[in-house]
Amino acid sequence: MPQIKLQITKDWLIGEVMEAFPLKAAQLAEVMTQAGLHCIGCHASPFESLEQGILGHGYSEESLNAVVVKLNEIVEEPDPQAVARSDQDGMSPLALTPAAVERARELMKKEGKEGWGLRVSVKTGGCAGFSYDLDFKEKPEMDDLVLRMGELDVYVDRLSLDMLQGMEIDFVMGLKESGFRFKNPKAQNTCGCGESFN
Numbered sequence: 001m002p003q004i005k006l007q008i009t010k011d012w013l014i015g016e017v018m019e020a021f022p023l024k025a026a027q028l029a030e031v032m033t034q035a036g037l038h039c040i041g042c043h044a045s046p047f048e049s050l051e052q053g054i055l056g057h058g059y060s061e062e063s064l065n066a067v068v069v070k071l072n073e074i075v076e077e078p079d080p081q082a083v084a085r086s087d088q089d090g091m092s093p094l095a096l097t098p099a100a101v102e103r104a105r106e107l108m109k110k111e112g113k114e115g116w117g118l119r120v121s122v123k124t125g126g127c128a129g130f131s132y133d134l135d136f137k138e139k140p141e142m143d144d145l146v147l148r149m150g151e152l153d154v155y156v157d158r159l160s161l162d163m164l165q166g167m168e169i170d171f172v173m174g175l176k177e178s179g180f181r182f183k184n185p186k187a188q189n190t191c192g193c194g195e196s197f198n
Contacts, residue, residue, distance in 0.1 A: 007139065008071045010051040010064055017050070017071065019142045027074045035059065035067045075146075094120060094147065094156055095168045100180060101150045103171040108136055117153035119144065120169070122160035130163065132182050 008017055014037060018025050036057040037050075048056075050071075054064045096104070096118075104118045119137045122130050137155055140146050144155040156164065167184040 007075055008050075008068060010068050011049050013046060014048055014050060014053055015046040020139055021075050021146075024074055024077075028071055031067060031070050031074065035063060093145065093161060094154065094164050094166075096149045096152070096154065097168065097170040098150065100169045100171040101152045103180070104134075104152055111136065113138070117146070117155045119155040119157070120160070120164065121157035122163050134169075134180065 008020075012020075014032065017028055017032070021028060032050075032053075035054055036059055037053045050068065051064055054067060055061070105114075108114055108116055108118075113136045116136045116138050117140060119133075119135045119140070121133045121135075123133050124130060140153075140155040141157070143158050145158055145161060147154040147156060164184070167182060170181045170183065172178060172181055
C-alpha cells in the first residue's frame with residue numbers, strides 16, 4: 001500500500017479542511033460527518049480542530065488517526081478537474097521538467113520548507129504586461145488547483161490557469177545565466193528577462 005503524505009493533520013481546524021480543498025469538500029465533509037463532526041458548516045468549525053472535535057465527541061485517538069488518514073487519502077487522489085482540463089486539448093495544465101522539480105526541491109530544503117508546495121501564478125506588471133510568480137507555500141490557497149509532479153506538489157492559481165495552459169517550466173544552469181525558464185505557448189510577446197509576457 002503506498003504511503004500517504006500527510007497534508008492534513010489533527011491540528012487543522014475543521015473549517016480549514018473544507019476551505020483548503022474546495023473541489024473535494026463534499027467527500028471530506030462526508031468522512032468528517034461519519035466521524036461525528038456535525039459542525040462542519042456551523043459557527044464552531046473555524047475554531048475547533050479535528051482533534052478537539054473528534055475527541056470532544058467521545059471518540060478515541062485511533063478514530064482520530066483513522067479520520068486523518070482517510071482525509072489525506074481523499075486529497076491525494078488526482079483532482080478530477082485537473083484531469084478533465086488536461087483531456088480537453090491533450091495538454092496538461094502545466095508541466096515542470098525534472099530539472100525544475102529538482103531545483104525547486106533543493107531550494108525548499110535550503111529554506112527549511114521541505115514538504116511544502118510550489119505555487120505558480122501570474123501577476124500584472126513586468127515589462128510586457130504580466131509576470132510569472134513562483135513561491136513556496138505550506139498548503140494550497142482555497143481556490144488553487146493542486147498538481148503532483150514527481151516528488152513536488154504544484155499549486156496553480158485558478159485565475160492564472162488560462163494564461164498558463166500548456167506552459168513548461170524548466171531550470172537551466174549556464175555560465176552566463178541560470179534560473180527558471182518559462183515556455184508559454186499562449187504568450188504573444190516575451191521580454192528579454194523571460195519572466196514577463198503578454
